[in-house]
Every structure is written in structure tokens, then in C-alpha cells.
Amino acid sequence: MTDDWAVEVDELVKEFPAPDGGVLKAVGGISFQVSKGECFGLLGPNGAGKTTTLEIIESLQTPSSGTTRVLGLDSQRDQKDVRERIGVQLQAGAYFDFLTLTEILDLFGSFYEKRLDPAELLEKVSLTDKAKARVAHLSGGQKQRFSIVAAMVNDPEVLFLDEPTTGLDPQARRNLWDFITEINKVDGKTVILTTHYMEEAELLCDRVAIIDQGEIVALDSPLALVKNLPAAYRITLVLTKAVDQADLEAIDGIVEVGESEEVDGGLHRYVLNAKESEKALKATLSWIDSSGSKAEDIRVGAATLEDVFLETTGKSLRD
Amino acid sequence: MGKLFVASTKILFRDRQSLFWAMVFPLLFTVIFSLFARSGGGGGTVVLVVDEPSPIADAITSAFEQSDAIKLERSSDFETASREVQDGKKAMAIHVTSPDKPIIVVFDQNNSQVTPLLLGALRQVVDAANLAAAGVQKPAYVLEQQGLAARDVSAYDFYLPGFVALGVMNFAIVGVAGSITQYREQKILRRIRAAPVKPVNFLGAQVLARVMLSILQIAVIIGVGLMMGAHIYGSIPLMFVIGAVGNLIFLNIGFVIAGRAKTVDSAQGAANAIAVPMMFLAGVFFPIALLPPVLQAILKFLPLTPLVSAMRKIALEAAGIGQLGGEIALLAAWIVVSFAAAVALFRFDRS
Ligand SMILES: Nc1ncnc2c1ncn2[C@@H]1O[C@H](COP(=O)(O)OP(=O)(O)OP(=O)(O)O)[C@@H](O)[C@H]1O
Numbered sequence: 001m002t003d004d005w006a007v008e009v010d011e012l013v014k015e016f017p018a019p020d021g022g023v024l025k026a027v028g029g030i031s032f033q034v035s036k037g038e039c040f041g042l043l044g045p046n047g048a049g050k051t052t053t054l055e056i057i058e059s060l061q062t063p064s065s066g067t068t069r070v071l072g073l074d075s076q077r078d079q080k081d082v083r084e085r086i087g088v089q090l091q092a093g094a095y096f097d098f099l100t101l102t103e104i105l106d107l108f109g110s111f112y113e114k115r116l117d118p119a120e121l122l123e124k125v126s127l128t129d130k131a132k133a134r135v136a137h138l139s140g141g142q143k144q145r146f147s148i149v150a151a152m153v154n155d156p157e158v159l160f161l162d163e164p165t166t167g168l169d170p171q172a173r174r175n176l177w178d179f180i181t182e183i184n185k186v187d188g189k190t191v192i193l194t195t196h197y198m199e200e201a202e203l204l205c206d207r208v209a210i211i212d213q214g215e216i217v218a219l220d221s222p223l224a225l226v227k228n229l230p231a232a233y234r235i236t237l238v239l240t241k242a243v244d245q246a247d248l249e250a251i252d253g254i255v256e257v258g259e260s261e262e263v264d265g266g267l268h269r270y271v272l273n274a275k276e277s278e279k280a281l282k283a284t285l286s287w288i289d290s291s292g293s294k295a296e297d298i299r300v301g302a303a304t305l306e307d308v309f310l311e312t313t314g315k316s317l318r319d
Numbered sequence: 320m321g322k323l324f325v326a327s328t329k330i331l332f333r334d335r336q337s338l339f340w341a342m343v344f345p346l347l348f349t350v351i352f353s354l355f356a357r358s359g360g361g362g363g364t365v366v367l368v369v370d371e372p373s374p375i376a377d378a379i380t381s382a383f384e385q386s387d388a389i390k391l392e393r394s395s396d397f398e399t400a401s402r403e404v405q406d407g408k409k410a411m412a413i414h415v416t417s418p419d420k421p422i423i424v425v426f427d428q429n430n431s432q433v434t435p436l437l438l439g440a441l442r443q444v445v446d447a448a449n450l451a452a453a454g455v456q457k458p459a460y461v462l463e464q465q466g467l468a469a470r471d472v473s474a475y476d477f478y479l480p481g482f483v484a485l486g487v488m489n490f491a492i493v494g495v496a497g498s499i500t501q502y503r504e505q506k507i508l509r510r511i512r513a514a515p516v517k518p519v520n521f522l523g524a525q526v527l528a529r530v531m532l533s534i535l536q537i538a539v540i541i542g543v544g545l546m547m548g549a550h551i552y553g554s555i556p557l558m559f560v561i562g563a564v565g566n567l568i569f570l571n572i573g574f575v576i577a578g579r580a581k582t583v584d585s586a587q588g589a590a591n592a593i594a595v596p597m598m599f600l601a602g603v604f605f606p607i608a609l610l611p612p613v614l615q616a617i618l619k620f621l622p623l624t625p626l627v628s629a630m631r632k633i634a635l636e637a638a639g640i641g642q643l644g645g646e647i648a649l650l651a652a653w654i655v656v657s658f659a660a661a662v663a664l665f666r667f668d669r670s
């Protein structure tokens with residue numbers, strides 16, 4: 001049965017001594033499984049325990065209690081075999097300043113029984129023309145691509161990426177998303193990544209665990225997480241006349257009314273939250289007709305993981 | 320392991336800053352001190368001022384011209400010559416006026432190396448001339464001088480082996496402490512740990528590459544020193560062996576620092592806090608024999624002291640392993656102690 005999972009985390013706890021003499025629970029007893037070929041995301045704010053969780057799975061840290069297994073192997077007991085079969089990109093990890101890209105890949109490849117050709121790896125991330133360059137001479141996006149490919153020198157079965165797109169501009173981030181999707185969907189590698197960005201998790205991950213203060217507060221596919229919100233959709237209206245908030249709340253299918261504000265030219269904007277989009281939208285349109293006001297603009301949007309996070313933890317994902 | 324060694328070596332050679340510490344810094348000493356040592360004390364230049372030709376003037380001239388160690392200059396201005404002696408530019412000035420007047424000699428009282436030799440030579444010439452003038456054909460007492468083969472050791476010869484030891488220490492302590500801490504800060508050590516490779520392989524490759532570079536460093540310092548006129552009387556290969564052995568001690572100390580330091584800055588600070596005082600207290604620039612005995616008894620146990628002392632004994636006294644028992648015992652003790660400390664205190668990667 002264990003063979004079916006790429007990663008299993010069982011009741012994992014990690015405590016650190018806190019500066020005040022007490023204990024800091026970085027990971028508070030979490031469990032989850034990742035199946036082979038899946039792209040799994042750990043989404044959470046700073047200090048949530050994402051890196052700690054990954055590093056325990058990667059056998060780089062020891063758990064206070066609980067177990068983690070990779071491809072059926074215990075992270076602690078079967079350290080060497082685990083390391084042989086995984087790829088690890090560390091959060092903000094660097095490589096030797098004075099070696100070329102090829103030399104670094106060649107060196108790290110020599111640590112593994114199974115290894116890929118540096119030229120082939122660089123080709124994969126379009127860094128062939130930088131083969132003789134040093135890491136310091138790469139752009140932010142190139143560096144990040146290199147650090148992922150440097151985690152793949154051993155053609156790993158499970159790839160761990162800790163905040164692979166942090167600090168990148170939108171263009172570079174999109175490039176990296178394409179690359180990660182290719183690794184996961186085309187090469188068929190299991191990918192486990194951490195991120196602060198909802199759109200990243202929504203786009204890349206088959207399933208997402210939302211972590212806060214060392215606890216998993218929600219775990220499902222991005223779509224299901226959003227769908228299960230009490231208000232999965234959001235209708236934004238721009239009306240020509242101000243209307244009564246209580247009237248809006250009375251519309252069939254509207255769960256709650258969010259913020260309202262006066263916008264340019266005497267227009268008024270209202271945000272309505274709804275459980276289902278179609279019914280609520282129809283009811284809202286007919287209410288507008290009967291109210292004597294006119295709609296300048298109507299938008300319907302789905303809630304995001306940001307909303308899921310807000311709903312489950314009561315706070316926003318980024319401070 | 321092979322690839323790690325090659326990579327470590329490449330990094331050492333491409334890292335200009337560490338090369339600077341390894342090569343340029345001790346070389347700077349080697350070159351600057353050669354200039355110093357040369358101009359110091361006016362060397363063996365003697366100025367002779369003769370107002371009126373006389374047999375004694377001829378005798379002095381021929382005696383001093385024969386000697387290789389003495390450079391004889393002639394001048395007609397004794398006042399200027401005296402001033403040059405006072406300024407340390409000349410070793411001695413001799414004024415031979417007329418046969419019935421005393422010969423006047425001025426010399427640098429403080430130059431204990433050269434002055435006695437010159438005075439002795441001069442006195443011999445004058446005594447011989449006096450005997451001849453008194454009609455003595457065969458002196459009643461003869462002093463036969465047997466050249467004791469004391470080596471002609473210059474101040475520079477003394478400094479050079481010290482600089483070799485200094486270079487070995489600096490490069491090892493500062494280099495290892497800084498670079499290993501940096502690798503940890505950059506998470507390179509953790510990335511290595513994430514691979515199925517033993518950290519000790521990485522550390523072994525580092526040590527090998529550094530020992531190799533330090534051998535090259537010793538070669539460069541000795542080479543430049545010899546070019547600048549230093550003398551080494553003993554076995555140069557033995558200096559390499561002792562240097563490489565001493566290097567291990569300082570690598571261990573570097574690993575201890577790297578194991579404790581949290582940042583590169585604090586690692587380099589700690590490394591310099593150890594290396595710089597040792598540079599002055601271990602006899603690199605002056606013999607610790609000049610210090611109070613209590614202090615000597617303590618400084619003797621610094622790890623750099625036996626290294627400097629061994630290098631110097633080989634270079635100046637042509638000592639072989641047999642004559643280096645004390646130094647080798649201290650070095651061996653330090654290797655054991657520093658290795659134990661490194662094993663106990665070094666952390667490859669904190670987690
Ligand atoms: N070595 C350590 N010693 C003490 N506390 C630690 C240590 N490592 C992590 N922590 C603490 O554990 C908690 C979780 O840290 P972790 O790095 O896992 O968070 P994260 O979710 O990866 O955050 P980020 O998004 O900022 O990377 C934090 O409060 C952190 O300060």
C-alpha cells in the first residue's frame with residue numbers, strides 16, 4: 001500500500017527551543033499523502049512551517065515526533081536511499097560562486113549513482129549558452145531555473161521546490177510555471193512545492209494544503225477548496241444610484257454584502273458574495289431592474305485561495 | 320571525491336581574494352623586508368679618507384680591498400663620510416691624516432654585527448704596521464685565527480622562514496573559516512547534505528586542495544626570497560614537509576571557527592583575532608628569546624611557534640629531522656588537539 005504514495009507524512013511534529021525558553025511548535029502534528037505524478041502545494045504565510053516540513057521529508061531535519069516516508073522509504077532510517085531518489089531545491093539556496101554552470105551540474109551529479117548529462121539539463125532550461133557562465137552572472141529568473149535543474153541532476157522521482165518563484169518578475173514567474181508544469185505533466189515527476197502565491201498554487205497544483213502556524217487548515221484541489229467556501233463567487237456591481245445595503249442582502253442567493261464605496265462620477269460600487277453564481281446573478285439582475293437604479297458594470301468572479309485562507313484562518317495570506 | 324578535489328582546487332584558484340591571502344600578503348612581507356634588510360646598517364661599506372699617501376694608508380687599503388664582505392670607498396671629505404656613518408648609510412669612516420697624527424675612526428656603535436669585524440680588521444692592520452715600524456721581524460706572540468665557519472646569516476635570512484610559516488597559517492585559518500562559513504550561509508553545505516554523499520568527502524577534498532595550494536604558496540615565498548638574496552642552508556624539501564604538517568593544524572583551527580561562527584564576518588573576525596596576535600607572538604619578526612622568560616614559556620606553546628622555529632632551524636642551521644625533536648613534538652601535539660577540537664566543535668550544517 002505504501003508503494004502507491006510518493007510522499008507520506010504522518011502526525012509530523014517539529015519543535016524548536018524558543019528564544020523565551022519555551023518551545024516553538026513549527027509543525028504541529030500534520031498528516032498528508034502525495035500520490036505519484038501529483039503536483040502538490042504547501043501554501044501558507046511566513047513562518048507557517050512549510051520549509052521545516054519539506055526539510056524533514058528530505059531528511060535534512062529530524063522530526064520531534066511522527067514519521068515521513070518518500071517512495072515507501074523512511075526519511076530518517078533510509079536516508080541514503082531517499083536522497084538518491086529525490087531532488088531538492090532549497091529556499092534561497094545558492095551554488096558555488098567560482099564554478100561554471102556545467103561544472104556545478106557535473107560536480108553535483110557525481111554525488112549520485114544515477115546522473116544526467118549537464119548539457120542536456122541546461123538545454124532543458126534554455127541555459128545552453130550560459131554553460132560556461134557563473135551563477136553570479138545569471139538573471140534572477142535564470143538563477144531560479146538553474147537551481148531547479150541543479151536539483152534534477154540525478155533524474156529524481158520526487159522533486160521538492162521551496163518557493164521556486166519568490167522574488168521573480170511576472171514574466172519570469174510565468175516562464176518558470178511553464179517549466180514546472182512540463183516537469184510534472186510531461187516528464188511525470190512528482191512535484192512538491194511551497195509558495196506564498198495563490199495564483200501559483202491554483203495554476204500548478206493538483207492539490208493544495210493550506211498551512212498556518214504549523215497546522216493544515218485545508219487540503220483539497222484548488223477548485224474544491226474554493227467551491228466549498230460559503231461564498232465561492234463574488235458579484236461586483238457599479239450602480240448609478242446609491243441603494244440600501246439591506247435590500248441587497250435580501251436578494252435570493254446572496255450570502256453577504258462586502259464593502260461598498262463611491263467611485264468616480266457619482267457611481268457606487270457594491271461587492272456581493274454568493275454561494276452559486278447563476279441563481280444569484282439572475283436574482284440580482286432582476287432586482288436592479290425593479291430598483292430604479294442602473295448598472296454601469298457587472299462582474300462575476302470566483303473566490304480565490306486567498307479567500308479560502310481568509311475564511312479558514314481569519315487572516316490574510318500576506319502581511 | 321576526485322571531482323570534489325578538482326572543483327575545490329578550481330574554486331581556490333579562481334577566488335582572487337583567497338589567492339591574495341595565500342600569495343600576495345606573505346609575498347609582500349618577503350619583498351619589503353628584503354629591501355629593508357639590505358639598506359639597514361649601511362651594510363659593510365667603509366669610507367677611507369687619505370690626506371697624504373703613507374705606508375699605513377696603503378696597508379689599510381690593501382687589507383680592506385681583499386675582503387669580500389667589505390666594500391671600500393674612497394673620499395676626500397671626512398666630515399661628509401662621518402655624517403653618512405651617523406645616518407647609518409655607511410658602516411665606518413677612516414681618516415688617515417699624516418704619519419705623525421692618530422688615525423681617526425668613526426663607526427656605528429649600535430651595529431653589533433658589522434662594527435666588531437671592521438674594528439678587528441683595522442686593528443690588525445695597525446698592529447702589524449706598528450710591529451714593522453718597531454723593527455720586529457718575528458713577533459714574540461702570534462695569534463692564529465681559525466675561521467669558525469659561522470654562517471653569514473643576514474637579518475633577511477632570519478625573516479624568510481618566518482614568513483613561510485606566517486603564510487601557511489594565515490591562508491589556512493582565514494581561508495577555511497571564511498569559505499566554509501560562507502558555504503553554510505549560502506546553503507551550499509545543506510544542498511550537499513541533501514545528496515547521498517558523505518560530508519567528510521567534501522571536507523577531505525577541501526583539505527587536500529588547501530594543502531596543495533599551501534605547498535605552492537611555500538614554493539613561491541621561498542622562490543622569491545631566494546631571488547631577493549636570502550640564504551637557506553638546510554633542506555628545502557624538509558621545509559615543505561614541515562609546512563604541510565603545520566598547515567593541518569591551522570586548517571583544523573579554521574574548521575573549529577567555521578563550526579561556531581554564524582556569519583562570514585564573524586568567522587573572519589575570529590580567524591584574524593587568532594592569526595594576527597600569533598603573528599607577533601610566535602617569533603616571526605623577532606626571536607621570542609628576546610622576551611622575558613615567563614612569557615617565552617607560554618608563547619612556546621602557541622601552534623605557530625614550533626612551526627616558525629622548525630622552519631628557521633632548517634633554513635639557518637641546516638637542521639634535519641633529528642634536531643627538530645622539540646618542534647615536531649609540539650606540532651604533533653597540536654595536530655592531535657586541533658583535530659579533536661575540530662571533530663568536537665565543527666558542524667557541517669545547522670538545522
Ligand atoms: N532552526 C530553527 N530554530 C528555531 N526556530 C526555527 C528554526 N527553523 C525554523 N524555525 C521556526 O519555525 C517556524 C517555521 O519556519 P519555516 O521556515 O518552516 O516557515 P516557512 O513556512 O517556510 O516560512 P517562509 O514562508 O518564511 O519560508 C518559524 O517560526 C521559524 O522561525
Ligand SMILES: [Mg+2]
Pocket residue numbers: 050051052091162
Ligand atoms: Mg520557507
